[in-house]
Amino acid sequence: SLIKECTQDLSTSHELPPMEKKWIIDMLEYNVKGGKMNRGLMVVQSGEVIIRSQGREPSEDDLKKLAVLGWCIEWLQAWLLVADDFMDSSQTRRGQLCWYKKEGVEEIAINDAFLIEMLVYRVLKRHFWTEPYYVDLLDLFMETTFQTECGQLLDLQCKNIGLEDFTYKRWELIVKYKTAFYSFYLPVALGMAVAGIKNQSAYDAAREPLLVMGVYFQAQDDYLDAFAPPETLGKIGTDIQDKKCGWLFVQAYHDLCTPEQKAFLDEHYGKCKVQTEEEKKIKAIYEEIGLQKKYEDYEQKSFQDIMAYQSQVVEAGLPWEIIEIFLKKVYKRSK
């Protein structure tokens, strides 16, 4: 496995003692597994679809490369989540305790997040060093990381601004950067790179519908944070407690609430703990004002927006299927 491969020589190359080597292996096992692996599989699927659209069957080597890059996104996501859970003081993730909450881990989780980040680049070096597109891969991972960090900054700054600044526009900006680039654009872009696509305009054409999809995906995530049972979610939703600029809140606060409901949000949003009466009341307000319906309308609208990109994608020489397969998956999740 990749974990073995990228840790086995650390005893000699980096003089790492057995305990620290075991720490890194256990830390990787704990954090890179147990997810739905959507992003990793997207790399493989988009790569396959594009290569077939070029009139050839993916080789063993293509499939190996796509699988490695798929794992690289999963590892990227792993460190993003380790750091995010620490910053958000989250309790659980994927149905287990957050890594930093484990005894003996705590603040070491921060260094662990940085370590996983560098291990991704070590994997890339090992597998792609001699490829002509190696620098492009590095560039893609680094640019996407930076975009995600900009999104995290926008998200984290919400603690320093007032609720009146939690606008729909701000929400959209946050989620585009903190989620859409790494979760939707990056997997497809990596598939394109392995398929040998070089012209920037093809990457641009794919990016637009994928970002719309990614933004919708986060709306779904925000919706589920409030309304999905914790067993389904794999964690306890804390967006209300954490004063998150979520899709539900921005609609409620600026568009749909009565003055009394808005006053209740002003008084309790971001101040009430998870599962208190106040938090439940906020969720009840969300239901009363018809956010369920508004969410369904938004879902349909974003679906149609994506479909409108079909000709642009095809004209860029890409098979529409690379968008369609993920479209089906994402829009099935909530139904």
Place this chain on the structure above:
Amino acid sequence: SLIKECTQDLSTSHELPPMEKKWIIDMLEYNVKGGKMNRGLMVVQSGEVIIRSQGREPSEDDLKKLAVLGWCIEWLQAWLLVADDFMDSSQTRRGQLCWYKKEGVEEIAINDAFLIEMLVYRVLKRHFWTEPYYVDLLDLFMETTFQTECGQLLDLQCKNIGLEDFTYKRWELIVKYKTAFYSFYLPVALGMAVAGIKNQSAYDAAREPLLVMGVYFQAQDDYLDAFAPPETLGKIGTDIQDKKCGWLFVQAYHDLCTPEQKAFLDEHYGKCKVQTEEEKKIKAIYEEIGLQKKYEDYEQKSFQDIMAYQSQVVEAGLPWEIIEIFLKKVYKRSK
């Protein structure tokens, strides 16, 4: 300035609102300035010395490139320290409050550390994208980062092991990785890269004495943490409170203490707060057992060890001066 250069286009390229752009600028100003800039200056000086040893005068372009790389190390150090201070729960740094201790920052400091890390790669891309050694620069920064993170892991794991495992060998391993690579080898290696040096053996020859110097440098840092006044140190030394595997402790515990002194260390090391009677007593023990003298002996020995590398460095085609200038600075610091 570099800060302006790498933030000015974020409003458009990354749709960053004014508040977040200002945050990044302020955050950089706060964390990359105010240091002694030793590492940054080392890049410029080693580059100049090597280029002159090649029989030419450094061009404007050489000097510009060396200065940019110098700042890149300072920025690398900035994010390492932002993250380190958070993980160590430190209070002050360079005579001011640690970044994460500022009101409104707290956990955002973690994302800020990741942001600075990526900004370094954006600076490298902007200035070196077309250079034949661009990938080598990326590789050098990434490998050094990984080494430093391994060192941090070794350091942080000290909270999970017993004092009997705080050996001199472990101390040496920790500091070689967490300090010596990025503080001593990286600056010289960057100077060599700009000077056009390509053969790996020259880098290997330079690395050995520089790592010895870096290890001594950290011994000095550990020594000063206990014995330098906070005004000189720019922060309050917390190594005893933090149960650090420091140069003073490993000597004391395993070699120099009486059973009674050792028992006192067992009882209070890593458990007493800064400036309590117990912490002062531990420092008094360090003095009683003659650690001052032992430190001076170690200083002299490491100095001689470095001098013994002279022929090896010269045979690799490098001017001995690149070692000597830093040797003089580092060994002057404590006198």
